[in-house]
Amino acid sequence: MKLTLRVWRQRNPDSPGAMATYEVDGISQDMSFLEMLDTLNEELILGGDEPVAFDHDCREGICGACSLVINGDAHGPERTTTCQLHMRSFQDGDTIDVEPWRAAAFPVVKDLVVDRSAFDRVIQSGGYITAPTGAAPEAHATAVPKPVADTAFEHAECIGCGACVAACPNGSAMLFTAAKVVHLNSLPQGAPERESRVLEMVGQMDAEGFGGCTNTGACATACPKGIPLFSIAKMNREFVRAARKRG
Amino acid sequence: MALDTRTDRRPSFAGVLWRSTVGKKTAMAVSGIVMLLYLVAHMLGNLKIFFGALDFNGYAAWLRTIGEPFLHHEWFLWIVRVVLVVAVVTHAVAAYQLSRRDTAARPTAYSHRRRRASYATRTMRWGGVILGLFIVWHILDLTTLTVNPRAESGHPYENAVASFSTWYSATLYLVAMLALGLHIRHGFWSAAQTLGANRPGLDRPLKGLANGLAALLTLGFIAVPVSVLTGVVS
Known part of the structure; x- marks a missing residue:
């Protein structure tokens, strides 16, 4: 060729x-x-x-x-x-x-290389759990229904490449942030920081200078891991819930 | 990590919302739905023009008496107006601030451009500006009667017919209603997404509902000037 x-x-x-x-x-x-x-x-x-x-x-x-x-x-x-x-x-x-x-x-x-550490800072602001997990827990100790585990796994697939930001006409990082929020907020391990996680991560996302979401859907079309657009709706719900609880 | 044992002041719900992009979109979604509900009532009321001048003018007079004797004459109308002004201002300010932010988030454009969004999605911003300007014209034309060719207070039927008999008023109205349809087509579904109501099984019904509402409102509103222009209503 x-x-x-x-x-x-x-x-x-x-x-x-x-x-x-x-x-x-x-x-x-x-x-x-x-x-x-x-x-x-x-x-x-x-x-x-x-x-x-x-x-x-x-x-x-x-x-x-x-x-x-x-x-x-x-x-x-x-x-x-x-x-x-x-x-x-x-x-x-x-x-x-x-x-x-x-x-x-x-x-x-340089050339085609961009600095994506803004994503790292968004993760640092709340994309983790504080519970010490130690070794693999006994599988039956905390039951997680199969659909919930599937949702969490689907969103955990995000590799943080930034294609969503690149594709979005507003340079928004909503799909990336939503993937992590939905992943951890779906699981019992993520429950203690359920409110602070979404508030902090959205706050950091805004502070980094990413644009807002206009529900164009370009992010989900570009995502190589198939993170669905619904994750943004779910994060919006989590955000308003957390704001109400904290406010 | 160290957590504060005590914080000085709990941030307010509204404050947390307004400071974030997600919350501003929530404000836009809620204010948009308020305006949409008003538009449905407004459109249905407009259709009374097909029952003749007596019916239509009687309906307009009745609107001023809603809530009496608990509310004074026209108070209900003024309450609605205040709610609408708050909704329009919230919607517009949030849209302006978010748009500024969105443009700043992509300082260098791609040289290989691609259309990534539907026509309705791409025209949300300028369509919104058109609708805002139209509302100003619409109020001057049919509420304050400042620019109305007949301007006879208490006779909305005659004023509406006089207004739509002019080519410029009818054209402005038709263009604005097409912009409204496009705005609702994306806006309604987008509001559902923003408020977290969208989920896998609901996406198609919500999009269908958005299209249905957009078509219904556009056709319902357009019916009046079209009937005046074709002589069905005179």
């Missing part, structure tokens, strides 16, 4: 960036999108140019490190992470636009 890439290049957080055009040849359909970028970088290095910086880690679709907005879609055209996106999703001769996550709360570090 022969492709034309338009890639966002930015030397550092303070310098202005721009889209740069590159031609890559000899791309196999079986390559992942990141392997295609590796190929581009090898050529750039051999030519004495600076390689394109991009985030990646496990390349198995489970760590949430890779990002990239490809042709306007977070993680590209398939509903998966960029590392699990393969070049067979593109046609020979395509022009592909590659941009970083765009959000005030995710400043660009």
Whole structure:
């Protein structure tokens, strides 16, 4: 495959960036999108140019490190992470636009790498339980109904990649925050901090400069883990309940 | 981690809500539903125009007597007006503040743009502005009669017919009612989502209800100027 890439290049957080055009040849359909970028970088290095910086880690679709907005879609055209996106999703001769996550709360570090530590601070503000859990508890000690366990697990699947923020027209982190709130607030282990968790996490989310939710639904469409839009409704319910209890 | 053993002051429910994006949306959802309920009553009342001038003017006069003798003449109407002004102001202020925030949250736009939302969702902000301006015109036209071509106090039937007989008034009304339909189409479902009422089994019924309400209100309101223009009501 022969492709034309338009890639966002930015030397550092303070310098202005721009889209740069590159031609890559000899791309196999079986390559992942990141392997295609590796190929581009090898050529750039051999030519004495600076390689394109991009985030990646496990390349198995489970760590949430890779990002990239490809042709306007977070993680590209398939509903998966960029590392699990393969070049067979593109046609020979395509022009592909590659941009970083765009959000005030995710400043660009270099090229396609953004600083997602705002997510870490949202988690630190309440995405945990305070009970010392020790070793695995006796399974029958606290019964958790199957549907509740399923809901918690469905939301625990969030890998914190930030695709929801990148896809949202308002750069909102509601789906990310909702995933953790619903995950922990559904379970008995999360019950002691049920109110403080949602209030603190929403407060931190707002403080980081993420936008508000306009129920567009773009986040849930982009989420590689399929966190449902209903989680936001559930977090809204938890928030008002907590505000009433505390106020 | 260290927890405070005692806090000086418990934050108020309203304060906690208004300071957060989630709470501001809650305020928008509640004020939106208040306005929606009013619109349903308003639309049904408007349809009395098809029973003739006597019925319609009698209905308008009766509105001023609701709650008597407990309430003084027109008090009920004024209570409704105050509630509506509070709802409109809350809705608009929250929308303005949230929109400012939303724009600031994406300082650099994507160069490869994609339309991610439905037409109704994308037009919420400007549609809301159109509706706000229309309300001002509508009150000047049919409540205070400032811009009404007939402006005969106590004769709403004749005033409405006179107003809708002009091309500009009828056009403004039709455009505003289409904007209203779009606004409710996204707004009603969005309010349910914001208030946490949406869940897997309810999503389709709620969207259906939103579309139904939007169509019903738009058609119900549009029926009046269309009938005047076609000569059914004169």
